[in-house]
Amino acid sequence: MLDLDRLRAAPLSREPYEFVVVDEFVRRDELAALLADCPRLARHGSFPIEATDGGPHFARLLGELTGPGLRTAIAEKFALDLEGRPTMLTLRGWSDGKDGRIHTDATTKLITLLLYLNPSWEAAEGRLRILRSATDLDDYAAEIAPLAGTMLAFRRSERSYHGHLAHRGERRVLQLNWVTGEDVVRREIGRHRWSARLKTLNPFA
Numbered sequence: 597m598l599d600l601d602r603l604r605a606a607p608l609s610r611e612p613y614e615f616v617v618v619d620e621f622v623r624r625d626e627l628a629a630l631l632a633d634c635p636r637l638a639r640h641g642s643f644p645i646e647a648t649d650g651g652p653h654f655a656r657l658l659g660e661l662t663g664p665g666l667r668t669a670i671a672e673k674f675a676l677d678l679e680g681r682p683t684m685l686t687l688r689g690w691s692d693g694k695d696g697r698i699h700t701d702a703t704t705k706l707i708t709l710l711l712y713l714n715p716s717w718e719a720a721e722g723r724l725r726i727l728r729s730a731t732d733l734d735d736y737a738a739e740i741a742p743l744a745g746t747m748l749a750f751r752r753s754e755r756s757y758h759g760h761l762a763h764r765g766e767r768r769v770l771q772l773n774w775v776t777g778e779d780v781v782r783r784e785i786g787r788h789r790w791s792a793r794l795k796t797l798n799p800f801a
């Protein structure tokens with residue numbers, strides 16, 4: 597389902613920090629069935645993948661994302677040893693207009709991989725920008741439309757600023773992180789579960 601050869605062939609950009617963008621990372625002949633199988637989330641926020649309910653094609657995707665093939669390809673691309681590093685998967689379905697503020701990701705994350713799942717994207721808002729600073733959303737090195745099958749991966753650092761223009765509405769993205777340890781997974785998944793529970797009880801949370 598994942599085209600690892602495209603990842604291997606894609607150039608690694610090093611400015612303003614290390615990142616790689618791969619179009620059609622999900623093979624074209626697999627995409628329609630995958631999108632039909634994706635969980636449909638009713639609210640904004642990040643949800644642990646265990647709290648979602650996708651079909652068999654979605655389950656296949658998750659297996660490949662967390663498998664050794666992708667881990668090896670990412671480790672080679674970024675020249676980073678990921679052996680034994682745990683993974684964490686979360687899914688977003690909606691933006692509430694507050695997402696996209698400039699940030700670098702937590703220090704416990706080694707690599708962030710974003711796989712977009714939107715069949716089309718015409719809006720200027722919601723396109724992720726690889727930023728050169730923490731203060732200017734218009735000073736960007738690359739802008740990625742969140743189209744289904746497009747993948748962005750970057751190495752987290754003190755300079756890995758990214759964000760997007762505020763968007764309100766459906767914006768589906770699967771986030772995979774290789775993190776420093778299992779304690780990070782337990783803590784973050786617990787936090788996302790609690791947040792998801794609050795949103796279920798209170799849609800204005």
